[in-house]
Amino acid sequence: CLRPVSTLFSKLFSMTIFNFYLFNRDGCCISYKEWKREKQAGMSKDEEFKLMHGMLISLRSFASKLSTKNGQQQVKSYETSQYKMNYLETPTGLKMVLNTDPGATGIPELMRLIYQVYVDTVVKNPLVDCSAEITSELFQSRLNELVEKHHSF
Amino acid sequence: MSKQTKLPIGIDSKKISGELFTLTYGALVAELLRDLESPAEVNRQLDKMGYNIGLRIADDLLAKNAQIGRCTDMHQVADVLAKVALRTYLGVSAQVTAWSAANDEFSLLIEPNPLTEFVEVPPELAQELRYSQMICGAIRGALQMLHIEVQTVIVSDVNQNTEIRVKFIRILQESVPPGEEY
Numbered sequence: 199c200l201r202p203v204s205t206l207f208s209k210l211f212s213m214t215i216f217n218f219y220l221f222n223r224d225g226c227c228i229s230y231k232e233w234k235r236e237k238q239a240g241m242s243k244d245e246e247f248k249l250m251h252g253m254l255i256s257l258r259s260f261a262s263k264l265s266t267k268n269g270q271q272q273v274k275s276y277e278t279s280q281y282k283m284n285y286l287e288t289p290t291g292l293k294m295v296l297n298t299d300p301g302a303t304g305i306p307e308l309m310r311l312i313y314q315v316y317v318d319t320v321v322k323n324p325l326v327d328c329s330a331e332i333t334s335e336l337f338q339s340r341l342n343e344l345v346e347k348h349h350s351f
Numbered sequence: 352m353s354k355q356t357k358l359p360i361g362i363d364s365k366k367i368s369g370e371l372f373t374l375t376y377g378a379l380v381a382e383l384l385r386d387l388e389s390p391a392e393v394n395r396q397l398d399k400m401g402y403n404i405g406l407r408i409a410d411d412l413l414a415k416n417a418q419i420g421r422c423t424d425m426h427q428v429a430d431v432l433a434k435v436a437l438r439t440y441l442g443v444s445a446q447v448t449a450w451s452a453a454n455d456e457f458s459l460l461i462e463p464n465p466l467t468e469f470v471e472v473p474p475e476l477a478q479e480l481r482y483s484q485m486i487c488g489a490i491r492g493a494l495q496m497l498h499i500e501v502q503t504v505i506v507s508d509v510n511q512n513t514e515i516r517v518k519f520i521r522i523l524q525e526s527v528p529p530g531e532e533y
């Protein structure tokens with residue numbers, strides 16, 4: 199059985215997933231969720247979202263301007279001594295951020311799965327406005343399930 | 352879920368019968384012809400519906416195909432449209448032909464076009480009606496989601512191979528919150 203081993207590992211390396219941001223192509227935060235976030239930013243959530251989005255755009259422009267190689271490139275993550283910011287941007291302009299422990303594994307794959315959940319529950323639902331904040335219960339619960347079942351949680 | 356993982360990559364267990372799709376589309380076109388005054392107006396409505404489908408379908412295609420990245424030139428766009436998008440949603444692949452000298456315009460030859468499988472357009476409508484116009488709208492909408500503005504027109508349709516002409520117009524600027532310039 200794999201489960202006890204993976205819980206043991208996550209205890210040993212304290213692998214966790216802290217929080218999640220989803221920005222639409224206009225830069226609005228359409229979903230935010232936190233699981234094991236210990237410290238708050240000390241500003242309103244709106245300001246925090248703006249700060250995060252601005253940072254993502256700057257990071258992208260910074261990375262492409264200081265690139266030492268031709269061709270396309272994408273920022274995938276940055277890491278501090280305490281956490282790792284994992285980033286996924288789709289060609290349609292959707293931006294996804296998942297903050298985890300630096301040792302967490304399988305996060306890019308998890309973000310692809312979350313993208314699939316977003317498509318299945320939001321994009322494919324003709325009654326949901328894609329540009330507004332996501333209120334879909336189904337999206338929330340499936341996102342939660344996906345993250346909490348993940349071996350890095 | 353477990354059923355889905357056993358299938359080869361690229362095959363969706365949620366596939367529907369092509370005939371059901373084709374006949375539903377036919378019923379829609381027939382209804383529009385009854386409701387609206389002119390075939391030109393029918394074309395416009397089909398295009399608009401296609402466009403709205405395209406806006407949503409782009410994300411679906413990208414979520415299913417992680418290997419598709421940002422396209423940098425029209426040759427890549429043409430390849431993805433012909434080999435991946437049409438294959439996924441219509442079950443056929445198209446040929447890319449007739450590139451313009453500036454490489455900004457190409458034709459998609461869809462053969463056979465599943466939408467027109469059972470269709471014979473009466474002669475009084477044949478001149479004006481663009482039966483598969485919805486595909487044009489969908490291509491335009493989907494590419495707009497990828498920040499590419501194109502013009503799409505049907506060159507030939509029912510009774511012949513369906514030929515769709517796609518012309519690159521411009522790259523759409525990604526929106527940046529006001530006050531932030533990069």
